[in-house]
Amino acid sequence: MTITDFLKDLVDFSEAELEDILSHFQKEIVSKSQPLVKQGQVCRKLYYVEKGIGRNYYLNSDGKEITQLFFGEGRFMTSLESFFEESPSLYNVEMLEDAEIHSISKNELELLFEKYHKMERLGRLLSTEMLTKVVHKLNAIQFQTAKERYEYMLTEYPDIIYRVPLGMIASYLGMSQETLSRIRKKKIRD
Template identity: 45%
Template sequence: MNALYHCISKYHSIPSGAWDALCKTLTKVEIPRNSFLVKEGMVCNNLYFLEKGCLRGYYNLDGKEVTYWFGFEDNFVTSFYSFISRKPSVENIQALEDSALWSISFEALNQLFDAHKDLERLVRIINEQYYIRLEERFMAMQFKTARERYEQLIENSPHILHRISLGQTASYLGISQETLSRIRSQG
């Protein structure tokens, strides 16, 4: 839980009473490689903090898996659409490595918001950061070439190339595996 406290402190400091209340509501979740945290069609009831491991978010399109995010240590993850709207998820969240997470339910989180405004502010800041990353990704997919997206990946997240399969990386970049291989061989 130290990793969670350290991560939270980067966003917003919270009083010890709020931290204690949060800790009482958290549940440790461990999932093995290749298992699912969320499956398409189910309502996602939890927000997670990824303490150890690697997850990917993907959806199915015409029989193909389209990866659109990866989560690593010290990331908050969930099916945001489903978690917030309380509607069935359109995505799958799969463990790519054995993973350890801390979980809080939608209901518990909202009860904490009512009691501790600092936690509400913290989650708002985390959501804002998520939105910024989402918009950056959208702009990259719309306005950058495949090579530029690959170079941006190397610059901002080089660990992805060591932990994620070539096919999933290519899907994330919105290109074929062959195109990714060609870009990598060109230096």
């Protein structure tokens, strides 16, 4: 879904508003694995994923990559706490495939929030959407068995699960790659 359609769907902007808003976004073609945000930097951009899948991840104390969130097509992506709190990012952000994204800086976004009531509304809706998404994940992680978490992933992100490496999904679900491999194997048998 193009960013234009996406914005229109969420809030009924006039053509003029929409044009103005879109003019503040920059289209970027980024290649797989190219870092968009690095752990430790303040992330000052918000991205819309038009094509591709993004993720944010961090390196734990053993140097292992832990994926925190995936961002599919038609989603806004950023290093959440860093962007909102202007704090050093806990995460790296990258695309997992060659991708087309649209970026806007925090400053410009703030200006748009000031300028348009409807834009502020858009911001609120995106925030709450992201919030419910994270709450769902928290539910899944907190008290479910590894198998149940995998099943959650299957229903919640069927599009993503077959497009990204197993190890990333395992870390996203809070389990080791070996465990996920074994669960998946068992699943196929039943």
